[in-house]
Structure formats: structure tokens, C-alpha cells
Amino acid sequence: MFLDQSFPTNTAIELARPTLITPVILAGGIGTRLWPVSTETMPKQFSILLDGKSLFQHTLARLNKDGFAAPIVIGAKAHYDVLRAQSKEHDASIILEPIAKNTAASVLIAALCSQEENPDDMLLICPSDHKIDTLDAFYSALSSGITKAQNGAIVTFGITPTHAATGYGYITPSGGFIEKPTQSLAKRLISRGASWNSGLFLATSETIIQQFKTLQPRMFETVKAAWDARHSGDAHDILSQDIWKELANISFDHAIMMQCKNIDCISFDAGWRDLGDWSQADHLCPNDNAYMIDCKDTALKTTHPNQQLVGLGLNNITAIATQNAILICDNSRLQDVKRIAQIVPQTQAILDHRPWGQFERLSNGDRYQVKKITVDPNQVLSLQSHHHRAEHWIVVKGTAKVTRGQDEFLLTENQSTYIPLGETHRLENPGKIPLELIEVQTGCYLGEDDIIRYEDRYNRP
Numbered sequence: 001m002f003l004d005q006s007f008p009t010n011t012a013i014e015l016a017r018p019t020l021i022t023p024v025i026l027a028g029g030i031g032t033r034l035w036p037v038s039t040e041t042m043p044k045q046f047s048i049l050l051d052g053k054s055l056f057q058h059t060l061a062r063l064n065k066d067g068f069a070a071p072i073v074i075g076a077k078a079h080y081d082v083l084r085a086q087s088k089e090h091d092a093s094i095i096l097e098p099i100a101k102n103t104a105a106s107v108l109i110a111a112l113c114s115q116e117e118n119p120d121d122m123l124l125i126c127p128s129d130h131k132i133d134t135l136d137a138f139y140s141a142l143s144s145g146i147t148k149a150q151n152g153a154i155v156t157f158g159i160t161p162t163h164a165a166t167g168y169g170y171i172t173p174s175g176g177f178i179e180k181p182t183q184s185l186a187k188r189l190i191s192r193g194a195s196w197n198s199g200l201f202l203a204t205s206e207t208i209i210q211q212f213k214t215l216q217p218r219m220f221e222t223v224k225a226a227w228d229a230r231h232s233g234d235a236h237d238i239l240s241q242d243i244w245k246e247l248a249n250i251s252f253d254h255a256i257m258m259q260c261k262n263i264d265c266i267s268f269d270a271g272w273r274d275l276g277d278w279s280q281a282d283h284l285c286p287n288d289n290a291y292m293i294d295c296k297d298t299a300l301k302t303t304h305p306n307q308q309l310v311g312l313g314l315n316n317i318t319a320i321a322t323q324n325a326i327l328i329c330d331n332s333r334l335q336d337v338k339r340i341a342q343i344v345p346q347t348q349a350i351l352d353h354r355p356w357g358q359f360e361r362l363s364n365g366d367r368y369q370v371k372k373i374t375v376d377p378n379q380v381l382s383l384q385s386h387h388h389r390a391e392h393w394i395v396v397k398g399t400a401k402v403t404r405g406q407d408e409f410l411l412t413e414n415q416s417t418y419i420p421l422g423e424t425h426r427l428e429n430p431g432k433i434p435l436e437l438i439e440v441q442t443g444c445y446l447g448e449d450d451i452i453r454y455e456d457r458y459n460r461p
Contacts, residue, residue, distance in 0.1 A: 032338035036325035098241035104255035111208040133271025141268035158195025169197035175263040380428040382456035389443030398435035
């Protein structure tokens with residue numbers, strides 16, 4: 001444990017839960033600088049895979065050990081399905097924001113939640129999209145910050161800069177915060193001993209709440225009202241949209257850290273990377289199908305196994321290819337990629353996660369769509385119907401338990417069934433291996449919002 005508690009051996013009452021570190025994982029961002037891999041429907045923290053797991057799942061895993069309590073995850077209501085699916089191995093409390101309002105409100109909501117449930121715990125505020133290679137150094141830095149946080153400080157964790165990056169915040173030796181400086185200012189800050197801001201903060205819930213009461217009293221009252229008016233469901237809380245929309249869009253750094261007087265910075269070297277833009281391309285996508293001939297200072301990446309990307313005679317270029325879009329960018333403009341999301345229409349994600357499994361869009365056209373559906377063992381879709389589409393199901397692998405109207409039956413590999421338009425139906429995997437099937441939808445409208453749910457195991461919002 002990070003925090004040890006000693007009790008007399010003759011204690012006759014039930015001992016209280018020891019003080020732990022509660023991770024607060026901020027997972028509501030969109031990551032517009034990593035377009036086209038990161039999109040509004042499938043942001044980078046859920047879509048970018050390292051060793052078969054998303055950045056969000058890696059964050060959960062590194063905080064799943066002795067000394068840590070179950071995490072609090074703050075995410076967008078629109079991403080509930082993927083949040084639930086990717087955190088199902090962890091006993092996470094999920095809090096859903098109806099509208100993105102940056103990180104200040106998210107941190108305060110987590111502090112209010114923790115104070116209500118485990119007021120003695122430390123809070124470790126964590127982005128969900130970072131990479132940390134040396135975990136022992138990371139845990140050691142956390143341990144060295146605990147006493148400081150218990151004494152009322154907000155402990156920050158600084159990274160020794162390797163270059164004058166303009167996409168990071170900086171922490172000065174005196175504890176000051178400077179957000180995303182110009183390159184010339186970044187060089188001056190580094191010469192004076194400033195560190196990169198890792199985005200990690202350790203503090204008690206009481207410290208965070210008191211800082212908001214002092215520095216952002218109006219925001220505190222609004223967020224507190226949203227927390228008190230929340231709607232609780234199965235494994236999640238949904239905040240009030242009517243109240244939440246009144247909040248300013250402001251980061252925790254700007255709202256609190258740039259004004260806070262009680263800051264303590266701990267430097268650590270743990271192979272930390274903020275995977276926030278394509279300057280980190282070598283750490284974000286494989287090179288399996290990308291080829292370069294006579295190229296210099298160039299990165300080519302493709303995310304689809306059957307797609308080849310070839311560069312010839314390129315200089316200072318980054319090119320990223322997905323099934324939906326291709327980005328070609330001069331390396332000097334990588335910080336401007338976020339502007340693309342403001343003008344390019346959003347496309348549907350190829351792969352969508354659900355609490356019961358996932359589906360992949362294989363093909364679509366006028367009045368038809370083909371999907372590959374994977375249902376995890378012992379999972380079940382909602383009992384539902386559709387106004388505008390009919391469905392054909394063909395089992396490829398495993399066993400499907402099908403409800404169609406009043407009928408209930410099993411389908412095995414190479415068997416199929418038809419779900420007429422308007423018919424109530426449900427799909428379940430009663431087996432011990434994943435169920436895979438091909439679904440062919442036909443109709444005049446094939447959007448995901450054409451679903452009437454009658455029963456749902458996951459109580460989805």
C-alpha cells in the first residue's frame with residue numbers, strides 16, 4: 001500500500017477501510033490533433049491501440065494495484081458504450097458529462113464524488129491518453145508526493161523537457177503554470193529550469209474543493225448543483241444537462257493551477273509521453289503496410305491491415321491513412337490538425353464498441369448495410385425493434401440465442417434467420433466463446449438511433 005495505517009492489536013471494532021489513492025481518469029476529450037484516427041465518435045483514448053489495448057485501458061491497468069482504490073472515470077455521455085466496454089474488467093465509477101466543458105468541471109465533480117464516498121482518500125488526476133514506460137519510477141514519484149498532498153498541497157509531476165515543445169504546458173521552478181507557450185518562450189522557460197506539465201495531479205478532495213470555492217466560486221456552485229441533481233443508473237451517473245450547459249469551457253490548469261498558491265512539483269523520469277499529436281506518430285500506429293523510398297523526416301502510417309501507403313521522395317511530411325480518411329500534413333503544421341475537425345464532416349466509425357461486445361461496418365449503400373457483430377460470452381443485446389429496417393442474421397462462429405416476437409430458438413454456425421421490420425427481437429450469446437455473425441440491414445433508414453428498447457441489461461442512458 002502507498003499509505004500504511006497501524007491499529008492496536010486488541011482493537012475490538014471493525015477496522016475502517018485504509019486510506020488509498022483514488023485515480024480520477026479524465027476520458028472525455030476528442031483529441032482533434034490526432035485526426036483522422038481520433039474522431040468525435042471514437043476519440044484517441046479509445047481507438048489507439050498499443051499492444052492490443054487502448055490508451056484508456058493502459059491507464060486503467062497501470063492504476064490497478066495495491067494502494068489504489070477503484071477509479072472514478074469522467075467521460076462523455078455519447079461515449080458510454082465504449083467506456084463501459086473498455087472498463088468492464090475494473091470496478092470503475094463512471095460519471096457522464098452531457099456536454100464537453102473541459103477539465104476543470106470534471107476534476108471538481110470527481111472531488112465531490114470522492115468526498116461523498118471516501119473523503120480520506122487521495123485523488124490522482126490522470127489523463128487517459130498518456131504513455132508511461134517505467135512504472136516503478138511512476139509509482140515512486142506518487143509515493144513521494146503523498147505527505148505533501150496530505151498537508152494541503154496540489155502536487156504536480158513535471159517532466160524534464162527534451163525540446164522546446166509548444167503543445168505542452170510548463171511548470172516553472174517557483175510552481176507557476178504557463179500553458180502552451182510560443183517556441184521562443186518555451187526555450188527561455190527550459191533555460192530557467194521549467195518542466196513539462198504531465199497533467200498528473202495529486203491532492204485530497206478537500207483541497208480541490210476548497211480551491212474551487214476560493215478561486216472559482218460560481219463554477220463550484222454550478223457543478224455542485226449538477227452533482228446533486230444527477231441521475232444514477234447501473235454503474236454510471238449522468239449529470240444534469242440543463243445545469244451543465246451553463247458552465248464555462250475552461251481547463252483545470254487555467255481555472256485553478258495558474259492561480260493556486262499551494263503547489264508542489266515533483267520531477268520524474270518514467271518514459272512519459274503525451275500522445276497528443278502526430279509528432280508522436282512512431283508510438284501511435286504500426287508501420288506494417290507503410291513504405292518509404294528516398295524520404296526524409298517523414299512518417300507514414302496506415303491503420304487498416306489491407307491498406308498500403310507508399311511515399312516517394314517526400315520531405316518533412318506526415319501522412320496517416322484510415323478507412324475513412326487520409327491526412328497529408330507538413331510537419332511544421334501538426335499542431336494545426338485540430339482545425340480539420342471544424343470543417344470536415346464527421347463520418348461513422350468503422351468499429352463501434354457496446355457493453356455486450358462490438359460491431360464492425362463492412363459495407364453500406366442505398367437502402368442496405370452489412371455489419372460483423374461480435375457478442376461476448378454470456379452477454380445479451382437489448383430487446384428492441386426498428387421502425388425503418390429489417391435484418392438478416394447469419395451465424396459465423398459460436399451459438400446465438402434468438403428472440404423473435406414470441407419465438408425463442410438457437411442458431412449455430414452457418415444457420416440464419418430473418419427479423420421483419422417492426423418485430424421485437426433480441427440476440428444473446430449463451431456460450432463460452434465469442435459469438436460472431438453477419439447482419440445485413442435493409443430499409444429506408446439505417447441509423448443507430450432507429451432503436452426502440454424495451455429491456456436492457458445495461459440500463460444505457
